[in-house]
Amino acid sequence: xxxxxxxxxxxxQNPVGTVLCESCGKPLFEEAAxxxxxxxxxxxxxxxxRSQKQNPQLVDRVWNFFSSVxxxxxxxxxxxxxxxxxxxxxxxxxxxxxxxxxxxxxxxxETYGTxxxxxxxxxxxxxxxxxxxxxLLVMIGASxxxxxxxxxxxxxxxxxKQQIRKHLQFITRQQVTYSGPVAGDATAWVDxxxxxxKRRGYRVHQDGTALLxxxxxxxxxxxxxxxxxxILFLLAVLGRSVPAWHMDQYLALYxxxxxxxxxxxxxxxxxxxxxxLYDESELASNQKGKAxxxxxxxxxxxxxxxxACNDPTRDPVLKQVEQHPIQVNSPLSYGDLKIYQNSYQxxxxxxxxxxxxxxxxxxxxYGTFTLKADNPDRVYEVGPYTLxxxxxxxxFGLDSESRPMTKTRDPNNPAFxxxxxxxxxxPDGETYLYFPMPNEESKxxxxxxxxxxxxxGQSSGKFVFKVENAxxxxxxxNVTFSEYTTFLNIRKDLAMPYIWxxxxxxxIGLIMGxxxxxxxxWLRIDDGxxxxxxxxxxxxxxxxxxxxxxxxxxGIEVPPKSLDNRRNLR
Amino acid sequence: xxxxxKLVQYLILAFVLLVGGYxxxxxLFTSSAVLAKGDKxxxxxxxxxxxxAHDWSEYEGKPVILNFWGTFCPPCRAEMPxxxxxxxxxxxxxxxxxxxNLSEDQITVERFAAEVGANFPILxxxxxxxxxAFGLKQYPTTFFISADGTILDVVVGGPLDEEDLAPxxxxxxxxxx
Numbered sequence: 001x002x003x004x005x006x007x008x009x010x011x012x013q014n015p016v017g018t019v020l021c022e023s024c025g026k027p028l029f030e031e032a033a034x035x036x037x038x039x040x041x042x043x044x045x046x047x048x049x050r051s052q053k054q055n056p057q058l059v060d061r062v063w064n065f066f067s068s069v070x071x072x073x074x075x076x077x078x079x080x081x082x083x084x085x086x087x088x089x090x091x092x093x094x095x096x097x098x099x100x101x102x103x104x105x106x107x108x109x110e111t112y113g114t115x116x117x118x119x120x121x122x123x124x125x126x127x128x129x130x131x132x133x134x135x136l137l138v139m140i141g142a143s144x145x146x147x148x149x150x151x152x153x154x155x156x157x158x159x160x161k162q163q164i165r166k167h168l169q170f171i172t173r174q175q176v177t178y179s180g181p182v183a184g185d186a187t188a189w190v191d192x193x194x195x196x197x198k199r200r201g202y203r204v205h206q207d208g209t210a211l212l213x214x215x216x217x218x219x220x221x222x223x224x225x226x227x228x229x230x231i232l233f234l235l236a237v238l239g240r241s242v243p244a245w246h247m248d249q250y251l252a253l254y255x256x257x258x259x260x261x262x263x264x265x266x267x268x269x270x271x272x273x274x275x276x277l278y279d280e281s282e283l284a285s286n287q288k289g290k291a292x293x294x295x296x297x298x299x300x301x302x303x304x305x306x307x308a309c310n311d312p313t314r315d316p317v318l319k320q321v322e323q324h325p326i327q328v329n330s331p332l333s334y335g336d337l338k339i340y341q342n343s344y345q346x347x348x349x350x351x352x353x354x355x356x357x358x359x360x361x362x363x364x365x366y367g368t369f370t371l372k373a374d375n376p377d378r379v380y381e382v383g384p385y386t387l388x389x390x391x392x393x394x395x396f397g398l399d400s401e402s403r404p405m406t407k408t409r410d411p412n413n414p415a416f417x418x419x420x421x422x423x424x425x426x427p428d429g430e431t432y433l434y435f436p437m438p439n440e441e442s443k444x445x446x447x448x449x450x451x452x453x454x455x456x457g458q459s460s461g462k463f464v465f466k467v468e469n470a471x472x473x474x475x476x477x478n479v480t481f482s483e484y485t486t487f488l489n490i491r492k493d494l495a496m497p498y499i500w501x502x503x504x505x506x507x508i509g510l511i512m513g514x515x516x517x518x519x520x521x522w523l524r525i526d527d528g529x530x531x532x533x534x535x536x537x538x539x540x541x542x543x544x545x546x547x548x549x550x551x552x553x554x555g556i557e558v559p560p561k562s563l564d565n566r567r568n569l570r
Numbered sequence: 571x572x573x574x575x576k577l578v579q580y581l582i583l584a585f586v587l588l589v590g591g592y593x594x595x596x597x598l599f600t601s602s603a604v605l606a607k608g609d610k611x612x613x614x615x616x617x618x619x620x621x622x623a624h625d626w627s628e629y630e631g632k633p634v635i636l637n638f639w640g641t642f643c644p645p646c647r648a649e650m651p652x653x654x655x656x657x658x659x660x661x662x663x664x665x666x667x668x669x670x671n672l673s674e675d676q677i678t679v680e681r682f683a684a685e686v687g688a689n690f691p692i693l694x695x696x697x698x699x700x701x702x703a704f705g706l707k708q709y710p711t712t713f714f715i716s717a718d719g720t721i722l723d724v725v726v727g728g729p730l731d732e733e734d735l736a737p738x739x740x741x742x743x744x745x746x747x
Binding site: 059060062063100129130131134135137138139141142145146149235238241259260262310311312313374375376378389390391392393394395399400403405406407408409 | 578579580582583586589590592593594596597598615616617621622623640641642644647672673674675676677678681685694696697699702707
């Protein structure tokens with residue numbers, strides 16, 4: 001940077017980078033402004049930005065980098081491009097059931113082909129969590145703070161101590177100007193003009209034959225208030241990466257199931273799930289014959305664990321804290337947690353069955369007992385007999401060595417093995433196998449295995465397990481099962497209030513800047529000649545109308561258009 | 571004013587570095603959920619088949635094999651005898667072997683363990699909590715943990731036989747606390 005003499009002819013010493021003298025307003029670079037009578041560059045009132053220095057150090061250079069609006073615009077463009085790229089394919093964070101990189105790689109390859117492989121390899125499948133995207137956001141934040149500070153403080157100082165009598169060149173080179181003779185007493189004319197401007201809502205300062213009128217200065221602070229809002233917004237978004245601030249997980253619950261919400265002290269129960277479909281008459285012609293859900297709802301109860309929460313030897317003691325029928329857009333809300341309806345799946349899940357122990361020959365019923373699919377009881381007393389549960393296979397099958405095993409952890413095809421003791425039975429007890437599912441395969445297994453026990457001398461074949469198929473209200477009385485599994489989305493977002501506040505502050509700033517304009521009028525009378533200049537940051541029509549109106553009231557009739565300095569030049 | 575301005579400059583830049591460092595560091599170093607070699611296992615507290623609670627701290631400081639298994643998983647079933655054999659061979663020298671069952675019903679677990687003659691401690695996970703904390707993706711998964719509490723080896727899948735087990739056991743037995 002060249003060493004410049006920054007002292008103005010009025011005697012004021014200006015900082016490096018000043019365009020218009022801070023005191024009298026005289027342009028300091030004639031050549032830079034173009035033609036000697038061209039309108040002045042009034043940005044930031046011609047004051048130097050804070051960071052403009054003669055001998056910048058490293059910290060100053062970093063500061064200067066971020067204080068540049070040009071850099072800010074590049075950063076914003078890069079961020080927009082990055083954000084757009086992130087929308088090409090579905091992002092990793094939207095998949096519920098995948099966590100490892102291999103799973104994602106496979107998914108992108110299978111779903112999107114080569115483009116998907118490249119997309120995933122470049123890390124674009126998690127654009128918004130990537131270091132470079134976060135880095136861009138942080139840089140935009142830094143740029144917002146530094147750009148604003150660098151401009152708002154000097155601007156504030158410049159507007160706070162304005163000189164009333166400005167340099168003649170400053171006045172005649174404004175965007176709105178008038179110059180002409182004034183008859184009579186100059187001070188009296190300025191007085192009368194002052195009254196007119198006051199009627200238009202200007203705050204007027206007079207210094208003999210010089211005048212400064214100003215209105216709506218506060219609109220200049222709009223952009224900076226907007227920036228404060230945006231910074232708060234950005235910080236709140238970054239705050240979401242603090243684990244205690246943010247939770248977003250899914251829980252699958254069948255009807256009647258209670259499960260802990262992972263990493264919390266809360267438990268959720270799906271009391272009942274209802275699905276309502278649209279009636280054929282309610283459907284559009286292209287939807288006829290399809291099952292279109294009208295409503296799906298989970299009647300949910302939320303519990304808090306109050307005792308034995310971390311004791312694996314006991315069941316947790318739960319206290320009900322909230323109950324709500326969860327529908328789409330009607331979440332259960334408790335404390336910081338919100339539980340939303342995400343989706344559902346029609347999946348029959350066996351819960352329990354009331355079984356009647358019956359005599360094979362006579363058909364006599366000895367008694368009924370309840371078998372549960374989860375953690376079944378070990379011993380059942382039925383009539384004179386004692387049934388001891390010997391083994392339980394929730395999803396019966398045979399392993400490679402033909403040993404019975406369970407194929408999954410879900411009770412898709414449960415099998416219960418009992419030893420029955422009682423009167424007139426074999427002294428060591430008799431072995432029976434019971435499959436509650438009414439499908440052919442399991443009934444065939446049941447028959448083969450029970451026959452085998454008879455042949456092997458382990459059973460007399462005295463008993464048969466029966467379920468009385470009583471129906472009541474369209475439901476089986478003796479079998480409990482879940483028809484639907486509901487998927488609930490559990491969310492916590494403590495950053496949300498800050499995001500809203502940030503957005504509100506930003507909106508206030510935008511409104512201040514959009515709907516009001518900072519208007520200023522300077523004038524001086526030298527030897528009977530009036531020189532008037534006026535400036536606004538937007539809507540110069542309004543400013544010209546103000547000035548022409550006040551001039552007319554003070555006895556000088558001019559068409560508003562003729563005041564336009566830029567128009568006169570062209 | 572000049573000195574003051576410098577301070578504000580430094581403060582703002584320091585704040586940007588701090589926030590930026592946190593945000594970027596967070597995205598660079600988020601370790602994947604699956605535990606790997608060199609990690610420390612998360613603490614757990616589970617009940618055994620006699621409904622007695624066991625804490626990870628009981629095993630910490632000893633060479634430990636943690637085997638996550640289920641009766642529904644064929645390779646898990648197949649490797650049980652080999653695990654039992656190694657347990658008998660090394661237990662006197664301080665090796666601990668803990669089988670963590672994958673949230674099955676107790677009776678199912680009990681019967682299977684009795685059938686294959688597994689008498690090493692078996693702990694019952696509940697609602698897949700421990701399994702999730704270890705980031706399990708496939709069954710069985712076996713962690714070989716040395717006395718200093720570091721996971722020296724992870725074997726995903728199976729079944730493991732003596733050839734797989736012996737060298738790994740020797741490795742964890744050789745690490746002094």
